[in-house]
Amino acid sequence: MPGMQRLHQGVPDGCAGDEYVAAIKRGDIEKAAELSFDCIQCGLCATRCMAEMSQYHIAQMARRLRGKYLAPKSEHIEAQVEAIAQGLYDDVVEKLKAHGNVDPSTHEIDDEIKKLKELYVNRQMEPHAADDGWTPDDKTATLNN
Numbered sequence: 280m281p282g283m284q285r286l287h288q289g290v291p292d293g294c295a296g297d298e299y300v301a302a303i304k305r306g307d308i309e310k311a312a313e314l315s316f317d318c319i320q321c322g323l324c325a326t327r328c329m330a331e332m333s334q335y336h337i338a339q340m341a342r343r344l345r346g347k348y349l350a351p352k353s354e355h356i357e358a359q360v361e362a363i364a365q366g367l368y369d370d371v372v373e374k375l376k377a378h379g380n381v382d383p384s385t386h387e388i389d390d391e392i393k394k395l396k397e398l399y400v401n402r403q404m405e406p407h408a409a410d411d412g413w414t415p416d417d418k419t420a421t422l423n424n
């Protein structure tokens with residue numbers, strides 16, 4: 280591929296831009312997705328590419344194709360997506376949206392937005408070392424509550 284030797288000049292250490300592009304050219308989407316996992320989409324390799332490719336978009340495409348067509352299906356995620364599509368969380372989302380928006384021209388933060396930030400900051404997060412059976416205290420977002 281023209282210019283591949285230049286891909287490594289000025290790009291972050293450990294970047295596999297040329298490797299995942301080569302995997303795509305071989306038709307190995309799975310490998311390309313794996314190799315591009317650490318790509319932070321900075322675009323530096325694209326600025327160096329004499330073939331004028333956008334490697335990071337190619338990486339994103341490989342990961343999306345893998346997620347859509349190659350990765351094993353996750354039953355609990357499909358159930359959750361279906362619940363969202365059926366409107367299970369519409370009321371909760373409407374309550375959150377009722378706190379208002381930040382005006383991008385002024386960036387003014389009123390009391391309602393402060394409450395929204397407080398809700399976010401104080402939310403219960405899943406512990407990093409939680410076992411598979413962990414559930415939050417508030418069962419609003421779980422399907423089997």
Ligand code: SF4
Pocket residue numbers: 290291294295296317318319320321322323324325334335
């Ligand atoms: S866009 Fe991805 S592959 Fe390209 S230099 Fe940045 S991190 Fe590396």
